[in-house]
Amino acid sequence: MDARQMKIDAAAEALRHVENGMRLGIGTGSTAEEFVRLLAERVAEGLAVRGVPTSERTARLCLELGVPLNSLDELPELDLTIDGADEVDSRLRLIKGGGGALLREKIVAAASRRMIVIADESKVVETLGRFPLPIEVNPFGLSATRIAIERVATQLGLSGDIVQRAHNDAPFRTDGGHFILDASFGLIPDAEALANELNTIPGVVEHGLFINLASYAIIAGQAGVRTMPRADNQETDTR
Numbered sequence: 001m002d003a004r005q006m007k008i009d010a011a012a013e014a015l016r017h018v019e020n021g022m023r024l025g026i027g028t029g030s031t032a033e034e035f036v037r038l039l040a041e042r043v044a045e046g047l048a049v050r051g052v053p054t055s056e057r058t059a060r061l062c063l064e065l066g067v068p069l070n071s072l073d074e075l076p077e078l079d080l081t082i083d084g085a086d087e088v089d090s091r092l093r094l095i096k097g098g099g100g101a102l103l104r105e106k107i108v109a110a111a112s113r114r115m116i117v118i119a120d121e122s123k124v125v126e127t128l129g130r131f132p133l134p135i136e137v138n139p140f141g142l143s144a145t146r147i148a149i150e151r152v153a154t155q156l157g158l159s160g161d162i163v164q165r166a167h168n169d170a171p172f173r174t175d176g177g178h179f180i181l182d183a184s185f186g187l188i189p190d191a192e193a194l195a196n197e198l199n200t201i202p203g204v205v206e207h208g209l210f211i212n213l214a215s216y217a218i219i220a221g222q223a224g225v226r227t228m229p230r231a232d233n234q235e236t237d238t239r
């Protein structure tokens with residue numbers, strides 16, 4: 001089975017959790033886009049949902065395929081968010097932001113009663129950190145923010161390259177106009193500690209560690225699709 005089919009399988013399973021009338025957060029990335037395509041088919045058949053997209057890219061696809069959209073200000077409380085991830089561990093801690101949408105993704109997930117992560121099995125890891133951690137930063141004071149990130153990483157015993165993301169030979173800009181630094185710290189033994197420290201840096205707008213946000217992960221692999229509940233077995237209600 002190829003990687004795309006696994007993404008479709010995970011998205012199809014997630015679609016089973018979508019009910020008529022739901023207010024849905026809609027993620028960003030190639031897996032989330034498979035979900036949008038399947039959702040659009042159900043909408044065409046009469047399913048009534050309202051979607052809040054986590055990026056301009058997702059918004060464009062939804063509009064193209066006829067998925068009705070609202071802004072998060074119009075629908076500030078959501079029933080369910082479905083989104084992809086760059087890494088998932090057994091406690092459903094995530095690294096996100098490979099597609100550059102982590103700020104809106106985190107805001108939307110936090111406004112949702114439940115978040116379901118959809119991914120293929122290559123995203124499941126024992127310890128987060130193989131994927132460089134995306135950190136969204138304000139362009140003002142970029143060098144000072146980078147130094148502050150290096151400092152907190154060092155305090156936690158982490159080190160590695162911190163590279164500013166580029167696109168077409170120019171700095172990559174998020175939908176909010178910020179930059180992204182991709183931090184290759186290697187394995188992150190204490191994701192909570194790193195998240196907390198990054199949260200104290202004024203120039204850090206948001207980081208890609210998603211902790212206590214996902215309720216389930218739907219993982220597709222060669223052997224089929226499985227659902228991983230959070231190890232603490234708590235369904236999140238982040239509102």
Ligand code: 5RP
Pocket residue numbers: 027028029030031032083084085086095096097098099100101102105
């Ligand atoms: C975008 C994200 C994506 O969910 C993540 O990068 C996974 O993308 P894909 O499904 O294409 O592998 O966090 O900011």
